[in-house]
Amino acid sequence: MHVDMDAFFASVEEKANPALRGRPVAVVGSAKRTVVTTASYEARRFGVKTGMTRFEAQQRCPLLVFVAGDNRKYIDVSVRVLGILEDFSPVVEVYSVDEAFVDITGSLSLFGSPEDIARAVKERIRREIGITASVGIAPNKLMAKLASEMDKPDGLVHIKAGDVEGVLHGLPVGKLTGIGPSLAAKLGAMGIERCGELAASPAGLLKERFGIIGERLSMMARGVDDSPVVPLGEEAGVKSVGHSATLARDTADIDTVRRHLIRLSDMVARRARRYGLMGQRVTLTVRRPDFYTFTRQTTLSEPTDDARTIWLSALTMMERAGADPGVRLLGVGISGFSGGSAEMPLFPGPRRRQALLEALDGIRDRFGDSSILWGALGERSNEMEPGVISPSWRPSGARRVEF
């Protein structure tokens, strides 16, 4: 079973503020340069879509109400939804803040038919949370995800094993999760537009043309997917942690860039420490005013979760790349995690540093993220770290990497 909240952020905002209900709503980021993250169904009727600029959304729908998103709210609701799902099966996989897979194979004897379960889930989400969800039921995750899309919003679709071929036959290949615009276009150029055609294409040809993805392609087109539902708490460890931000305005001023890198490095280091991770690879992302985007990576001599080390590394890469052509977006990330936080360092230098970091974390845990800041930031940018929403988001935060 795949459970997908309808217009999630917008629905949560409408629930929190009934004055919004019935009006076209677009949830946007809080930064100056932002896009629509979620449009309510009322707004969608005007053509407002995810990813659209404020300006364009407003053009399409003059009465559109913009709401700045609040990730904490969505995480809170998400956790409550997961709680409901876990009442029906212990095998619940978080796919994103607003989507989950539930393996209900073992729940049937307890709760009745798959449809019974889906209806009960939808009803509880509606009653207890006040928003609607679309549910897809199928023999596997690939098809369940497809099914939940087929009758949105407030949908319930069951694709039985015998229906799989019929459903897929005329379906455009791009509707399958995993086939995006680029793959769809390349397949189209080969005369393959629908899953039926993809299923009929020689597997060898697909493999030759697309490699590993190609091997999976013909399986997908036949609705075959044996990937398991990975229960909460058994996911693979996080592989990278990063923060990026589009600046309020483009800049070529290296001091401004430095300050942003400090802020981003600090956020990254702090999150790494919270997760108990030490990373050995630092990645800098730069987007130029013309939208040209590139990354630079450095492997450190040893793993770190220290903001200063990350920052110095990012700054070195930035200086090499040059602030000159201008900067629109900056990103800092770490990866290459080797294990949890190391034991207390032996030498006085690192020891003092670690004591400092622990003190800082303690202050921020008690008094908030902006309660204490690095001096080099100056008086500006005391923004709080937003909650993180991504496919790898976990209700309890990331787990430590095991080795």
Add this chain to the structure above:
DNA sequence: TCTGGGGTCCTAGGACCC
């Protein structure tokens, strides 16, 4: 008032090693 932010996985070339 032009185009967000956080991730994962795969590919490909070059360095380096045996």
Add this chain to the structure above:
DNA sequence: TCTGGGGTCCTAGGACCC
């Protein structure tokens, strides 16, 4: 009088997902 071959690590970019 001709350029081995396999494996790993590193970096950069791109496709895809929400």
